[in-house]
Amino acid sequence: MATTTAQPPRYTQAQLAAIAERQRHRVIGFIMLLLGLAGFALFAINADPTAVSTFGLNTGRTAVVRVGDLVVPTQATITILSSACLFIGGYQIVRGFGKASNAIFGLIILFFIASFLTWATSDKSINLAAMINSTLLRAVPLTLGALSGIMSERSGVVNIAIEGMMLAGALTATIAGSVASSLWIGVIAAVLTGVLLSLFHGVLSIRYKVDQIISGTVINIFSVGITSFISAKFLSEFPELNNPGTFRSEPTPLLSAIPVIGPILFDNNFFTYAMFGLLVVIHIALFYTRWGLRTRAVGEHPKAADTLGINVFRTRYIAVLLSGALAGFAGAYFTLGSVGRFDEGLTAGRGFIALAAMIFGNWTPFGAFGAALIFGFADSLQSRLAILNVPIPSQFLLMAPYIATMIALAGLIGRTTPPAADGKPYDKA
Amino acid sequence: MAESVLREVIPPVTEARHRSLWQRAWEAIQLPALALLTAFLVGGFIIALSDFKVLEALADTTSRLNAIGYILLVMTVAVLVGGTAFSRRPEIILSRLRFVGNVGQARWFGVVSAVLTIGAVIGLLVVIGFGPVLWLAWNAVTSAYGALLEGSLGNPLQIVAALSSGDARAIGLAFYPISESLVASTPYIFAGLAVALGFRCGLFNIGAEGQLFIGALTSVFVGYAITGLPAVVHIPLALGAGALGGAIWGLVPGLLKARVGAHEVINTIMMNYIAFRLSEWLLNGPMKRPGAVPVSPFIAESAQLPRLFPDPIRFHLGFFIALGVAAFIWWFLFKSRWGFEIRTVGANPNAARYAGMNIAFNIILAMCMSGALAGLAGANEVLGVNYNLANAFSSGYGFDSIALALLGRSHPLGVVLAGLLFGTLRSGGTRMQNVAQIPIDIIIVIQALVIAFMAAPAIIRAIYRIVKPGEGEVVFTRGWGR
Numbered sequence: 001m002a003t004t005t006a007q008p009p010r011y012t013q014a015q016l017a018a019i020a021e022r023q024r025h026r027v028i029g030f031i032m033l034l035l036g037l038a039g040f041a042l043f044a045i046n047a048d049p050t051a052v053s054t055f056g057l058n059t060g061r062t063a064v065v066r067v068g069d070l071v072v073p074t075q076a077t078i079t080i081l082s083s084a085c086l087f088i089g090g091y092q093i094v095r096g097f098g099k100a101s102n103a104i105f106g107l108i109i110l111f112f113i114a115s116f117l118t119w120a121t122s123d124k125s126i127n128l129a130a131m132i133n134s135t136l137l138r139a140v141p142l143t144l145g146a147l148s149g150i151m152s153e154r155s156g157v158v159n160i161a162i163e164g165m166m167l168a169g170a171l172t173a174t175i176a177g178s179v180a181s182s183l184w185i186g187v188i189a190a191v192l193t194g195v196l197l198s199l200f201h202g203v204l205s206i207r208y209k210v211d212q213i214i215s216g217t218v219i220n221i222f223s224v225g226i227t228s229f230i231s232a233k234f235l236s237e238f239p240e241l242n243n244p245g246t247f248r249s250e251p252t253p254l255l256s257a258i259p260v261i262g263p264i265l266f267d268n269n270f271f272t273y274a275m276f277g278l279l280v281v282i283h284i285a286l287f288y289t290r291w292g293l294r295t296r297a298v299g300e301h302p303k304a305a306d307t308l309g310i311n312v313f314r315t316r317y318i319a320v321l322l323s324g325a326l327a328g329f330a331g332a333y334f335t336l337g338s339v340g341r342f343d344e345g346l347t348a349g350r351g352f353i354a355l356a357a358m359i360f361g362n363w364t365p366f367g368a369f370g371a372a373l374i375f376g377f378a379d380s381l382q383s384r385l386a387i388l389n390v391p392i393p394s395q396f397l398l399m400a401p402y403i404a405t406m407i408a409l410a411g412l413i414g415r416t417t418p419p420a421a422d423g424k425p426y427d428k429a
Numbered sequence: 430m431a432e433s434v435l436r437e438v439i440p441p442v443t444e445a446r447h448r449s450l451w452q453r454a455w456e457a458i459q460l461p462a463l464a465l466l467t468a469f470l471v472g473g474f475i476i477a478l479s480d481f482k483v484l485e486a487l488a489d490t491t492s493r494l495n496a497i498g499y500i501l502l503v504m505t506v507a508v509l510v511g512g513t514a515f516s517r518r519p520e521i522i523l524s525r526l527r528f529v530g531n532v533g534q535a536r537w538f539g540v541v542s543a544v545l546t547i548g549a550v551i552g553l554l555v556v557i558g559f560g561p562v563l564w565l566a567w568n569a570v571t572s573a574y575g576a577l578l579e580g581s582l583g584n585p586l587q588i589v590a591a592l593s594s595g596d597a598r599a600i601g602l603a604f605y606p607i608s609e610s611l612v613a614s615t616p617y618i619f620a621g622l623a624v625a626l627g628f629r630c631g632l633f634n635i636g637a638e639g640q641l642f643i644g645a646l647t648s649v650f651v652g653y654a655i656t657g658l659p660a661v662v663h664i665p666l667a668l669g670a671g672a673l674g675g676a677i678w679g680l681v682p683g684l685l686k687a688r689v690g691a692h693e694v695i696n697t698i699m700m701n702y703i704a705f706r707l708s709e710w711l712l713n714g715p716m717k718r719p720g721a722v723p724v725s726p727f728i729a730e731s732a733q734l735p736r737l738f739p740d741p742i743r744f745h746l747g748f749f750i751a752l753g754v755a756a757f758i759w760w761f762l763f764k765s766r767w768g769f770e771i772r773t774v775g776a777n778p779n780a781a782r783y784a785g786m787n788i789a790f791n792i793i794l795a796m797c798m799s800g801a802l803a804g805l806a807g808a809n810e811v812l813g814v815n816y817n818l819a820n821a822f823s824s825g826y827g828f829d830s831i832a833l834a835l836l837g838r839s840h841p842l843g844v845v846l847a848g849l850l851f852g853t854l855r856s857g858g859t860r861m862q863n864v865a866q867i868p869i870d871i872i873i874v875i876q877a878l879v880i881a882f883m884a885a886p887a888i889i890r891a892i893y894r895i896v897k898p899g900e901g902e903v904v905f906t907r908g909w910g911r
Contacts, residue, residue, distance in 0.1 A: 160694065204881065204884070204885055208887050210881075210884045211884065213633055213635075213694050214633075214831075214835070214880065214884040215881070215884065215885075217880065218877050218878075218880045218881045218884070219877075221828060221831075221832070221876060221877040221880065222873075222874060222877035222878070222881075225870045225871065225872070225874035225875075225876070225877055226475075226870070226874050228868065228870035228873070229479070229868045229873075230479070233479050233867075233868055234479070352698050352702065355695070356695075356699065359695065393710045393713075393714065395706040395707070395710035396706070396710070398706050399703050399706045399707070402699035402700075402702045402703050403699070405695070405699050406681075406685065406695075406696055406699050406700075409685070409691040409692070409695060409696065410685050410689050410691050
């Protein structure tokens with residue numbers, strides 16, 4: 001034995017990467033097993049064998065096609081779901097799903113959430129369709145904010161000012177919308193506000209090469225100050241400036257008549273449709289156009305891009321300004337898309353959750369959308385837990401996005417990879 | 430990366446050493462002073478432009494403008510633009526115009542032309558009829574800043590009258606504003622030191638706010654849960670608990686940064702929100718005082734930091750503890766081996782690694798100490814001022830401390846001075862809100878501008894035409910980790 005242990009095996013880079021990948025898949029497998037066991041230990045054992053869980057499948061707004069409620073036996077459902085988790089987790093450890101691992105992992109999380117919901121609604125009923133709908137609605141500003149972050153960071157400029165731009169956009173949207181008594185003017189004003197703030201961010205971080213995080217912090221603090229100032233000075237004095245109204249739900253013809261899915265996806269207001277549109281557009285623009293390739297090149301290796309004749313500064317300015325426009329648009333959602341008025345600190349840290357969604361989604365639009373859905377679900381779940389009388393403090397569910405982001409960032413379940421030049425000012429010299 | 434390895438670890442000894450103390454002090458203070466001045470000027474503009482009387486007068490005057498008025502207005506703008514351009518770059522314009530052969534004194538041309546431009550613009554505006562508007566704006570700004578000063582430092586006449594009367598109560602009232610400013614400065618000094626220490630190690634601790642919350646939670650818990658101890662034991666115990674709580678909250682991002690390279694900015698932001706939710710839960714559940722309001726019970730009397738003057742003055746021992754801690758941090762950073770290592774890691778991690786320093790350890794140490802300092806800020810507020818903990822009690826000390834550390838240039842002495850200034854602003858802001866009806870949020874705007882100007886000294890240098898870059902302008906930049 002001594003002869004074999006003396007010389008450690010040498011691996012090539014590719015082999016090392018494969019080993020790390022294998023390791024990661026095992027970790028995922030173990031987490032799946034744990035979730036399955038947790039499903040048994042926490043939910044299945046506690047459940048009353050005779051209880052049933054009732055899930056409503058109508059959002060309660062448009063009743064084009066009504067569907068009956070979904071009624072399932074509580075304990076049996078949890079047992080099946082948890083067994084599936086165990087089985088798939090075991091398979092993942094022994095054989096592995098290869099490239100499909102992440103998708104399967106998402107499915108397992110979904111199973112776990114489903115067993116939790118089944119347990120929580122034991123002998124009660126919950127409107128599942130309305131809950132999914134509210135998840136989607138809560139994910140809208142997060143997705144838009146995350147798109148803003150992706151836009152900027154793909155070009156190598158860190159944007160932690162999403163929160164501040166959203167807040168400022170929300171304020172100008174409500175004022176412009178009220179003054180012009182037109183929601184569209186409000187949206188345009190919010191977008192312009194975002195652009196203005198991002199111009200400041202751009203000038204500080206691209207021209208003056210200020211640390212991008214400090215520059216973003218400046219915008220965050222400035223926005224909190226100036227919006228509270230204007231709100232306290234003007235909006236409290238003239239409440240008519242703070243009454244723009246909101247975009248109403250517009251059911252898409254035909255599509256909204258699909259049972260269950262229709263009311264959830266195709267009976268929403270302008271912002272939701274815009275979010276879907278922007279998702280597709282930005283995905284295509286970033287990954288399938290010349291402009292997108294150049295922007296990403298600048299974010300990965302500005303020097304190489306510059307050598308090839310791409311104007312690094314101009315590319316970054318354009319990306320940062322677009323990012324600001326998106327963040328301002330996301331801000332308009334708060335006043336024109338949901339609440340209908342501005343209050344101090346209205347965004348309540350959602351800009352940072354959007355940032356988290358961007359990281360969680362690995363700097364890709366659809367990944368970020370998925371993360372935003374998860375975070376939106378945690379948010380919508382916590383508001384329902386009180387009704388279901390579940391003994392979990394809602395604050396812990398609200399913490400979930402932050403903890404999940406820290407885990408994702410730590411690379412426990414697969415490392416996220418930011419653009420290589422993210423956060424580094426480009427110096428031509 | 431060879432070049433960065435070869436870069437000097439210790440900044441070269443410049444001629445600064447040989448210059449007089451006053452010269453060096455002026456150089457150190459020049460940029461922060463100008464940054465503050467500019468921020469207050471911009472703040473003044475915002476105050477003037479948001480004043481109802483000014484806006485009314487402005488609308489009134491504009492509506493009465495005739496054709497000549499408009500022509501003069503255009504001229505005013507032209508004078509403003511031209512004058513600014515000339516005062517910014519007199520040597521270029523003069524050499525183009527060939528009016529003067531020797532443009533060596535161009536700087537004076539710049540200063541003179543700037544003054545002349547301002548004078549001409551004001552004069553023209555008065556001629557057009559904007560005089561009352563300017564006067565109202567001036568009144569709005571001076572009354573706001575006047576109230577700010579009086580609220581933070583007190584009324585000098587009142588102080589003199591009280592001192593000459595010799596009445597203890599009157600003296601107390603006269604000095605009340607100053608004492609309140611010092612009380613407000615104390616958490617700022619702690620939190621500013623926290624962020625400054627992070628900066629010295631190249632870490633951006635945005636999480637001071639969360640660490641402060643956790644520090645307050647742990648110290649208030651020790652304060653009310655343990656009873657029957659003498660104050661000599663109980664106070665250090667409660668303070669230590671605060672520091673420990675903050676240190677743990679700083680340890681997590683520090684560990685993640687050191688072990689897997691996860692960026693501390695994101696992690697500290699996330700830890701902030703986790704701390705807020707945690708305190709929300711604790712104050713609504715396990716740590717809640719019986720009753721409807723989510724607040725903790727009051728701490729035992731033995732845990733209260735003693736107040737040094739009779740009521741209503743709330744000035745307490747915490748201020749001196751803060752000064753002591755600042756002195757310790759100065760010694761730690763500049764006179765101890767550990768501090769040297771932390772600064773080296775901050776200045777150039779590659780060189781530090783080359784010199785055999787343990788980067789991971791230093792990052793963890795710096796984050797823990799930073800968290801402990803922020804935790805002390807929270808403990809100080811709880812043990813010295815509030816005696817209990819309510820939700821959202823901090824109202825932004827942790828975020829303000831970023832501005833403070835930048836303004837103080839991450840030097841303990843600078844942080845103490847900046848902390849005194851910010852405490853003064855904060856306590857004066859309340860009076861400004863009450864007397865001059867200026868929402869206190871203008872202070873936040875001014876702080877944001879201070880950060881911007883301190884982080885981009887090029888702007889200040891461009892405005893005031895300071896040619897030579899000052900010392901200590903460390904460009905602080907890094908990506909998402911690795």
